Amino acid sequence: xxxxWSLLFIILLAAGCSSHSSPAAxxxxxxxxxxxxxxxxxxxxxxxxxxxxxxxxVRIGRNGSGMDPNxxxxxxxxxxxxxSTGEEKIRPMPNPILxxxxxxxxxxxxxxxxxxDPLKSGGTMLDPxxxxxxxxxxxxxxxxxxxxxxxxxxxAGVVRVTSTTIVHPDLRMIGQRWTVKxxxxxxxxxxxxxxxxxxxxxxxxxEDQSQGLYVSSSKxxxxxxxxxxxxxxxxxxxxxxxxxxxxxxxxxxPFQFERVLAFGPHSAEPLPAFASQNADELKKLTPKLLSFxxxxxxxxxxxxxxxxxxxxxxxxxxxxxxxxxxxxYLRSAISQKSPMAISPFGLGSDEYFGHVFWDADVWVFPALxxxxxxxxxxxxxxxLKLARTASANFANWVLAGKPVPHTNPVKLPAGTPLPAGIKxxxxxxxxxxxxxxxxxxxxEHVTGSVVWGLTQATALGLVKAEPANQVAxxxxxxxFVRSDPGPKGRxxxxxxxxxxxxxxxxxxxTNLLATWLTNxxxxxxxxNFKLPRDAKGFLNYDNDQxxxxxxxxxILSIYPLQYPPAEAEASSMVTxxxxxxxxxxxxxxxxxxxxxxxxxxDPTEGYQMWQKGWEPYxxxxxxxxxxxxxxxxxxxTTGAAGCLQTILYGFCGIRxxxxxxxxxxxxxxxxxxxxxxxxxxxxxxxxxxxLQNFNVLGQPYTLTVTPEKSTVTQGx
Numbered sequence: 166x167x168x169x170w171s172l173l174f175i176i177l178l179a180a181g182c183s184s185h186s187s188p189a190a191x192x193x194x195x196x197x198x199x200x201x202x203x204x205x206x207x208x209x210x211x212x213x214x215x216x217x218x219x220x221x222x223v224r225i226g227r228n229g230s231g232m233d234p235n236x237x238x239x240x241x242x243x244x245x246x247x248x249s250t251g252e253e254k255i256r257p258m259p260n261p262i263l264x265x266x267x268x269x270x271x272x273x274x275x276x277x278x279x280x281x282d283p284l285k286s287g288g289t290m291l292d293p294x295x296x297x298x299x300x301x302x303x304x305x306x307x308x309x310x311x312x313x314x315x316x317x318x319x320x321a322g323v324v325r326v327t328s329t330t331i332v333h334p335d336l337r338m339i340g341q342r343w344t345v346k347x348x349x350x351x352x353x354x355x356x357x358x359x360x361x362x363x364x365x366x367x368x369x370x371x372e373d374q375s376q377g378l379y380v381s382s383s384k385x386x387x388x389x390x391x392x393x394x395x396x397x398x399x400x401x402x403x404x405x406x407x408x409x410x411x412x413x414x415x416x417x418x419p420f421q422f423e424r425v426l427a428f429g430p431h432s433a434e435p436l437p438a439f440a441s442q443n444a445d446e447l448k449k450l451t452p453k454l455l456s457f458x459x460x461x462x463x464x465x466x467x468x469x470x471x472x473x474x475x476x477x478x479x480x481x482x483x484x485x486x487x488x489x490x491x492x493x494y495l496r497s498a499i500s501q502k503s504p505m506a507i508s509p510f511g512l513g514s515d516e517y518f519g520h521v522f523w524d525a526d527v528w529v530f531p532a533l534x535x536x537x538x539x540x541x542x543x544x545x546x547x548x549l550k551l552a553r554t555a556s557a558n559f560a561n562w563v564l565a566g567k568p569v570p571h572t573n574p575v576k577l578p579a580g581t582p583l584p585a586g587i588k589x590x591x592x593x594x595x596x597x598x599x600x601x602x603x604x605x606x607x608x609e610h611v612t613g614s615v616v617w618g619l620t621q622a623t624a625l626g627l628v629k630a631e632p633a634n635q636v637a638x639x640x641x642x643x644x645f646v647r648s649d650p651g652p653k654g655r656x657x658x659x660x661x662x663x664x665x666x667x668x669x670x671x672x673x674x675t676n677l678l679a680t681w682l683t684n685x686x687x688x689x690x691x692x693n694f695k696l697p698r699d700a701k702g703f704l705n706y707d708n709d710q711x712x713x714x715x716x717x718x719x720i721l722s723i724y725p726l727q728y729p730p731a732e733a734e735a736s737s738m739v740t741x742x743x744x745x746x747x748x749x750x751x752x753x754x755x756x757x758x759x760x761x762x763x764x765x766x767d768p769t770e771g772y773q774m775w776q777k778g779w780e781p782y783x784x785x786x787x788x789x790x791x792x793x794x795x796x797x798x799x800x801x802t803t804g805a806a807g808c809l810q811t812i813l814y815g816f817c818g819i820r821x822x823x824x825x826x827x828x829x830x831x832x833x834x835x836x837x838x839x840x841x842x843x844x845x846x847x848x849x850x851x852x853x854x855x856l857q858n859f860n861v862l863g864q865p866y867t868l869t870v871t872p873e874k875s876t877v878t879q880g881x
Contacts, residue, residue, distance in 0.1 A: 200485045201306040205786035208293035212785055213239050214301060214310055215513050215800055216332040216339075219500025219540070220244050221428065222512025223262060223339055227301060228293050229312030229328030231260030231358075238263055238358070242512040243337070244503040245431040245595075247519065252602070253594035255508075255519025261426045262330065262341055263358035266291045269320020270354045270412070288352070289318040291326050291345070303787050305493040306472065308334065308464045321415070322348025331460055334467040334497065337452060340425040340460040350417040355394070357409045357424065370447060380451055384436050387429040387447060389454040396420040425460060427452035471496060474536055474858040474865075476812055480851035487779055488812065490788040491805040495532060498802050499540045504595065506547035509792075513800045516792075520592040520600055521547065523611045523663075524803040526618030527725055528753065532806035534625055535813065535859040545622040548615050549632050551597030552587065552639075555612075558599060559586035559643055567646070569659035570607050570668050586646055587639035589615045604668060607661045609647060613678025616640045617725065620686060621821055624839035626862050637686060644679035654695040655679070662706050663718040671697050672706045674721040677728055687823070688728060702734045705742060712745040716754045723761050724814065727822055735765045749793050752782045756807035763815035763846040772848035775811045779804070817856050817868055818844035831868075831877040833861055843877060845870040 205214075205227070213224040213233070224239035226232055231239050241260040248254050270288030293299045296316030303310050313327040325346040332339050345353070359367070359381075367381035367388055377393040392409065397420035400412035413420065429452045437446065455463065476488050498511040506525045510516040525544045533541035560583050566574025589612045590599035599606055619633040648655040657679060662672040676694040683693060697704040705719040719742045722731035731738065739758050746754050756778030763771030781794040782804055789799035813819050818826065825832040825842035832842035841861060847854055847870045856868040868877050 200482060200489060201304060203303040203305070203486070203490060203787045205301040206299055207786070208296070208299040208314065209234075210786070212787075212789060212797055212799065214303065214787055215494075215789060216308075216310060216330060216497075217512045218332050218334050218336075218497055219503050219507070219512070219543075220337045221332065221339065223260065223330075223332060224513070225262065225310055225312075225330050227299075227312070228291075229301070229310075229326075229330065229341075229343070230264045231262040234294065240514055242515070242519065243428065243431070244500070244505050244512060247505075247595050249595070252518055252600045253520075253596060253598075255515050257515055259358060261339060261358070262424070264328075264341065264343070264424070265356045266326070266343065266345060266353065266422075267356075268318055268324060268345075268347060268351045268353045268415075270352055288320055288354070289316075291316055291318075291324060293326075296326075301787070303493075305489050306468060308332075308468045308493075308497070309461070318347075318351075320349070321351035321353075324348070329461075331457075331464050332497075333455070333460055334464055334471075335500070335502070336455075337428040337430070338425065338455065338460060340455075340457045341423070342457050342461075343422040344419055345415075345422070346419040347415045347417075351415050352400075353397070353413055353415060353420070355411045355422055357392075359404065359407055359409050378454070380447075382436060382447060382450075385431050387436070387450045387452065389427045389452050391423065391425045391454065391456065393423045393457075394420065395423075423457040425455060425457055427454045471537070474860070475855075476809075477855040477857060478851045479853040480848075484776075484851070487783065487788065487808070490783070491779075491790075491809050492536070494788075494790070494800055495529070495802055495805045495809065496537050496540060498800075499529070499533070499543055501539060501543045501546075503543065504547075506544045506593075507802055509801060509803045510798070511800060511802050514798060516798050517592070518594070518600070520594050522592065523608075523614040524806075527614050528803045528806040528810070530618045531621065531725065532809040532813065534621065534627065535819070535861065536809075538625065538627055538860050542622065542627040545619050545628045545633070548589070548619060549628060549636070551589075551593065552632065552636050554597030555587045555589045555636075556585070556639060558590060558597070559588035559639070562588055563646065570604055570661070571659055584642055584646060585639055586643040587636060588612055588643055604661060605665070607659065607668065608663065608665070608675075609644075609657060609660050610663060610672065610675040610678055612640050612643055613675065613682055616682060616686075617678065620837075624821060624835040624837050626836055630837060637682060641682045644682055648679065648694065651695055654693050656695050663716065663721065664705060665715045666713055667706060670707045671695050673697055673703055673719045674726070677722050677726055677731075681726070702737055702741065703731055710745075711741070714742070714746045715750050717742040717746050717758070720757060720761060724757065724764070727820070732764075735761050736767070739765075749795050751792055752778055752790070752801060752804035753807040754778075756804075756811045760811040760815035763811070763848075764818070766846070768816065768846040768848045771811070771815055771846065772850055775808065775815070775848075778811065779808045812854075813856070816846055816848060816851075816854060817870065818846050820844065830875045833866075835862065843868060843875070845875045847872060847875075 208227050213226050222242045238260040241258045246256040267288040267290050293314040296314040299314040301312045310330045315325045327344045329342045367383050370380045370382045372379045377391050379390045381388050398414040398416050403410045429450050499507045506521045508519045509524045530541050530544045564577050566576045568574040591605045591608050592601040594600050616637050622628045623630045623633045648657045658670040660672050661668045680692045680694045697707045722728045723735050755774050759771040759774030782791050790801045790804045791799050792801045820826045820842050825840050826844040829842035829844045854870040858865040
């Protein structure tokens with residue numbers, strides 16, 4: 166263990182935990198408070214709550230703690246904790262808010278094995294399943310999760326428990342405040358798990374016990390923590406076997422326990438063991454630490470400002486609550502400070518190993534680029550950062566003989582001249598290498614999807630044009646190398662469709678991206694790649710059997726690609742191809758079909774499809790979005806993004822293209838000859854729709870849509 170040099174850190178910690186609070190959050194106009202809250206009243210509900218900020222993501226159980234009812238720690242993930250080799254999987258970390266509170270307890274006995282069990286501390290454990298009046302409320306307006314219940318105990322009478330959990334919107338910081346009110350004077354104990362992990366063993370560095378301030382360090386990061394107990398007779402305190410135990414008596418009045426943890430970023434180089442000669446270095450690495458009140462105020466102020474940009478409807482309350490949930494979870498899922506772009510499940514789980522897919526470029530980015538352009542820009546920035554690796558991926562693929570499914574590639578001799586090109590991986594992690602060992606690596610559309618997102622980012626001024634244009638030029642080369650001449654244009658054979666249930670020749674979406682890229686990112690009058698179709702219209706791919714789709718990939722030609730011949734067949738394509746989607750497919754097909762039908766002039770059908778795109782997938786009191794109707798894994802950022810896109814690009818009728826939409830009520834030139842135009846399609850179920858303070862090239866605008874007229878005004 167490292168020697169604790171407490172005095173060297175007291176000044177630093179005190180500066181980070183000053184008594185000066187941040188200004189109170191400004192109020193925002195809201196039609197009703199209930200459209201801002203989500204409430205769970207079932208203490209046995211197994212799906213844990215979720216708070217995140219793109220840097221950290223923490224799961225909170227029904228008891229307000231970071232563990233499930235069986236004492237198993239729930240998920241906690243950091244944006245920079247990935248394996249550096251192999252599949253580069255995200256590493257689950259110990260949940261830092263694992264807390265248990267007992268009343269009527271005996272003194273903690275370090276020799277008693279039961280006292281080391283997080284669910285056993287003697288006396289009566291406070292557990293909402295043994296109480297009544299339970300609620301867990303997510304306040305989306307303020308960014309807080311509050312858990313409360315009351316519980317009858319033999320030692321302390323009726324005990325009222327309230328826990329508030331907050332994740333700072335822009336720092337790697339998590340805080341909790343527990344308030345416990347006992348009917349009778351009683352002893353109590355609070356047991357927490359000290360932050361440590363199998364790859365991140367923390368040793369003490371410094372502390373100021375009078376202030377409840379502690380700093381620890383490992384070879385990879387520094388962690389700062391506050392541990393404060395007020396309103397009680399403070400008893401013994403012990404740190405043993407990974408637990409921190411605080412005992413006391415209630416003195417017949419409520420006591421309050423606060424704990425805030427701040428995590429430094431992962432250090433690529435091992436940090437030095439603590440010693441006097443490197444104290445200054447570790448001081449610089451110690452993360453900023455706020456008091457719980459400061460954390461609460463800063464979080465409320467952030468959301469007060471963020472909600473100035475909002476989607477407000479005059480319609481069913483459940484629709485408004487759903488919209489706010491999509492905005493809350495999605496906007497808080499991504500950070501410009503993260504070295505990674507967003508994965509489909511963000512930092513809510515290790516589903517898909519935390520890897521980045523085309524979901525980020527084609528689903529999440531367009532959902533946020535007008536709502537929260539700062540956060541959205543993290544996605545194209547990540548792609549540009551890894552462009553050099555993507556070029557190396559292409560070179561290695563060519564050297565390996567251009568392997569594709571069901572073929573026997575022949576490796577090229579060393580020293581063979583290689584063409585320039587770029588190949589983004591299907592699953593991308595920290596290095597930008599391909600991390601999937603499955604046939605999904607042959608979803609060749611991913612490189613074109615990345616360029617599609619980069620092009621929209623360039624038009625909106627969120628990335629510079631030059632590096633994005635360089636990536637587009639290399640992608641042009643890639644699709645020529647990947648394709649072969651055919652009687653009806655170039656063909657891309659042995660390719661996996663975005664449908665993901667099919668490998669074969671000439672996927673429509675993939676070939677359209679190739680057509681667009683190899684024609685200067687314009688649509689040619691005559692496509693130079695084969696586009697599969699029959700006498701009735703476009704197909705998903707050659708030899709399409711119209712069934713068994715994981716998702717209706719062909720309709721991606723209508724949106725986001727906005728290929729004019731496909732748009733002309735929009736309604737028939739949705740009907741024909743949508744019928745073949747499997748009942749338990751991913752959520753995005755319904756929301757995409759809703760967008761397309763709204764644009765095609767049928768907002769009633771579009772609205773019904775939009776509701777189908779979220780209602781079965783958010784069947785939880787806190788509206789945690791699942792990937793499939795039958796699954797409980799959450800939070801699927803792609804699903805929420807699809808539903809927001811239905812509103813933005815369907816009902817609001819926003820379009821980014823080289824020319825405005827026919828009949829547009831408003832348009833604005835973007836960069837690179839692109840134009841943003843607006844042609845709303847208000848669902849009859851809504852009496853009005855307002856997109857407040859959406860951002861275009863740094864300027865705020867508000868779109869107001871009613872059955873009588875639609876207007877766009879500048880300014881907040």
